[in-house]
Amino acid sequence: MGKTIAEKIFDAHEVDNPSGDIRVIRLDAVFCHEITTPIAINDLVKRGKDRVFDPDKIKVVIDHVSPAKDSKTAMQGKILREWARRNNIKDFFDIGRNGVCHALFPEKGFVRPGYTVIMGDSHTCTHGAFGAFAAGVGSTDLEVGILKGVCAFHYPKTIRIDIRGTLQPGVYAKDVILFVIGAIGVNGAAGRVVEFAGPTVEHMDMASRMTLCNMAIEAGGTSGICHPDETTLEYLWPFIKDDNADKAAALESFQSLASDPDASYDQVVEIDVSDLTPRTTRGFKPDNVVPVEEMKGRGVDQVYIGSCTNGRIEDLRVAAAVLKGNTISEHVRAIVSPATPHIFQQALEEGLINIFMEAGFCVTNPTCGACLGMSNGVLAEGEICAATTNRNFNGRMGKGGMIHLMSPATAAATAIAGKITNSDLYSAAKTQSP
Amino acid sequence: MKNFSGNILFLDRDDINTDEIIPAKYLTENTREALAPYLLEDLDMEEFDPAVDLAGRQAIVTRSNFGCGSSREHAPWALEVNGINLVIAESFARIFRQNMYNCGMLAVEMDRSVLDRLFSRFAGLTTTVETDFEGGIFTFTSGDQEEVVPFSISGFDRELIHAGGWVDYADRRY
Numbered sequence: 001m002g003k004t005i006a007e008k009i010f011d012a013h014e015v016d017n018p019s020g021d022i023r024v025i026r027l028d029a030v031f032c033h034e035i036t037t038p039i040a041i042n043d044l045v046k047r048g049k050d051r052v053f054d055p056d057k058i059k060v061v062i063d064h065v066s067p068a069k070d071s072k073t074a075m076q077g078k079i080l081r082e083w084a085r086r087n088n089i090k091d092f093f094d095i096g097r098n099g100v101c102h103a104l105f106p107e108k109g110f111v112r113p114g115y116t117v118i119m120g121d122s123h124t125c126t127h128g129a130f131g132a133f134a135a136g137v138g139s140t141d142l143e144v145g146i147l148k149g150v151c152a153f154h155y156p157k158t159i160r161i162d163i164r165g166t167l168q169p170g171v172y173a174k175d176v177i178l179f180v181i182g183a184i185g186v187n188g189a190a191g192r193v194v195e196f197a198g199p200t201v202e203h204m205d206m207a208s209r210m211t212l213c214n215m216a217i218e219a220g221g222t223s224g225i226c227h228p229d230e231t232t233l234e235y236l237w238p239f240i241k242d243d244n245a246d247k248a249a250a251l252e253s254f255q256s257l258a259s260d261p262d263a264s265y266d267q268v269v270e271i272d273v274s275d276l277t278p279r280t281t282r283g284f285k286p287d288n289v290v291p292v293e294e295m296k297g298r299g300v301d302q303v304y305i306g307s308c309t310n311g312r313i314e315d316l317r318v319a320a321a322v323l324k325g326n327t328i329s330e331h332v333r334a335i336v337s338p339a340t341p342h343i344f345q346q347a348l349e350e351g352l353i354n355i356f357m358e359a360g361f362c363v364t365n366p367t368c369g370a371c372l373g374m375s376n377g378v379l380a381e382g383e384i385c386a387a388t389t390n391r392n393f394n395g396r397m398g399k400g401g402m403i404h405l406m407s408p409a410t411a412a413a414t415a416i417a418g419k420i421t422n423s424d425l426y427s428a429a430k431t432q433s434p
Numbered sequence: 435m436k437n438f439s440g441n442i443l444f445l446d447r448d449d450i451n452t453d454e455i456i457p458a459k460y461l462t463e464n465t466r467e468a469l470a471p472y473l474l475e476d477l478d479m480e481e482f483d484p485a486v487d488l489a490g491r492q493a494i495v496t497r498s499n500f501g502c503g504s505s506r507e508h509a510p511w512a513l514e515v516n517g518i519n520l521v522i523a524e525s526f527a528r529i530f531r532q533n534m535y536n537c538g539m540l541a542v543e544m545d546r547s548v549l550d551r552l553f554s555r556f557a558g559l560t561t562t563v564e565t566d567f568e569g570g571i572f573t574f575t576s577g578d579q580e581e582v583v584p585f586s587i588s589g590f591d592r593e594l595i596h597a598g599g600w601v602d603y604a605d606r607r608y
């Protein structure tokens with residue numbers, strides 16, 4: 001019988017089968033940031049095992065609170081920095097060269113099809129967009145990953161989301177993934193790999209695939225995953241050209257990873273997105289998803305464009321297209337955080353930063369910032385934020401605050417209106433094609 | 435092996451997430467002990483007051499998808515430093531569940547029907563659970579009410595508990 005892509009990756013990485021369906025797998029990359037790694041480092045030091053399994057396979061960034069906001073976050077950075085130095089970890093991205101981990105590491109070419117990746121961060125599932133098995137883990141799994149280069153998982157069961165249909169203008173991968181989570185629920189993919197397949201996904205660029213995979217965890221998924229194809233190849237080619245005779249050879253090896261036609265799935269969900277309208281959330285759970293139309297007119301205090309879900313250049317371009325020539329409502333404040341220094345520079349060169357500033361946005365350095373309510377835009381009690389992030393939990397952006405998740409287009413339009421609304425990119429399209 | 439018996443805190447809600455268990459603003463702490471005062475600070479349940487309701491509890495009984503959301507191991511640590519090493523639920527989020535066993539703590543899934551019975555018989559009363567780990571038996575007691583419920587966990591999870599967690603286990607084996 002055929003295998004899914006996740007099964008193929010597991011079979012190629014198996015180290016041990018301690019009991020039942022538990023597989024201990026070899027890791028190709030271990031990613032680290034300053035929030036969950038210092039405790040693992042401290043524990044390794046305490047155990048007299050301050051070593052790493054392979055310094056070239058460990059990639060490190062300070063991203064969640066950057067630059068440090070207080071003595072405690074400064075100490076987290078210091079622990080990480082000194083550890084990277086003494087263990088010869090070359091790929092350490094300090095303040096100035098740092099960006100949101102799940103945007104920065106793909107941009108550096110650190111994720112490849114067929115890889116196994118862990119990180120002490122639940123949105124590690126993002127990297128599955130490249131055809132990798134990438135899972136968020138806790139600090140203890142991370143600690144063992146750093147020390148031994150292995151991690152234990154259940155042998156993967158997969159839920160396949162088959163997506164077909166051409167998206168309406170003004171409707172994006174973010175609207176699709178919100179719709180999917182709304183359909184299957186926050187528990188809908190629990191303990192399973194979420195494979196995104198079908199023509200709509202095949203036509204998506206890497207940024208959109210990352211947006212899809214990024215939110216697999218909001219449905220409880222272990223990893224998101226897409227089949228590696230020509231789009232993946234084009235993105236990665238600058239990083240892999242020396243290892244491959246030519247593109248055709250590389251593509252063939254990518255395609256051999258894709259799930260076999262007779263692979264068996266735990267569940268298959270088919271959705272048609274041809275008529276999908278822009279989506280947002282209501283309340284404190286990411287599966288409480290409604291059309292933007294239904295929330296139209298709800299006033300917001302803050303708009304946030306950024307994060308590992310939607311802080312890439314493609315996202316900033318869309319938001320800027322909506323904002324161009326407009327200013328934000330006097331009732332809101334708006335913040336944009338380009339996810340990496342490279343994205344920031346691109347946005348500068350393309351004139352997007354100007355558009356954001358003229359519209360009245362605060363432009364911050366690349367960081368997670370407001371997304372997790374630790375710095376750079378924490379909400380006050382009772383405030384409401386329209387955000388392009390991935391999690392609307394109670395208190396996420398600040399105690400007593402509420403978040404409505406949405407696409408960058410919707411967020412930009414909401415900033416202008418001062419209340420939740422669809423962007424013209426969507427409504428213009430509607431009036432053109434009745 | 436840690437203690438898996440004691441007074442129960444009943445949390446009758448699905449999808450209690452890690453931001454509720456321990457808010458992100460406390461993730462700057464570099465020791466587990468520092469998390470102790472903040473456990474369940476943002477729990478979205480009416481009439482729940484952590485200061486009152488957590489006092490003297492060593493176990494949690496709750497509903498489905500407990501621990502969903504972030505990967506933060508601070509969530510089980512915040513439980514651990516409050517003396518809570520056992521959570522019984524209909525289901526857990528994968529990362530949270532793994533984090534529990536990685537720390538040598540016990541996370542046990544139980545059928546909805548059993549949980550319904552436990553909630554209807556015991557919630558609101560002072561209830562204790564006595565855990566026979568090797569035998570795989572929970573005994574719930576409140577006053578003269580008693581209910582015995584068998585449980586099972588995988589061989590791997592059992593070994594993690596015996597080893598005291600994943601670091602010690604992996605260090606010996608790999």
Ligand code: SF4
Nearest residue numbers: 123307308368371372
């Ligand atoms: S941007 Fe938000 S969701 Fe993404 S890694 Fe940072 S804190 Fe986590």
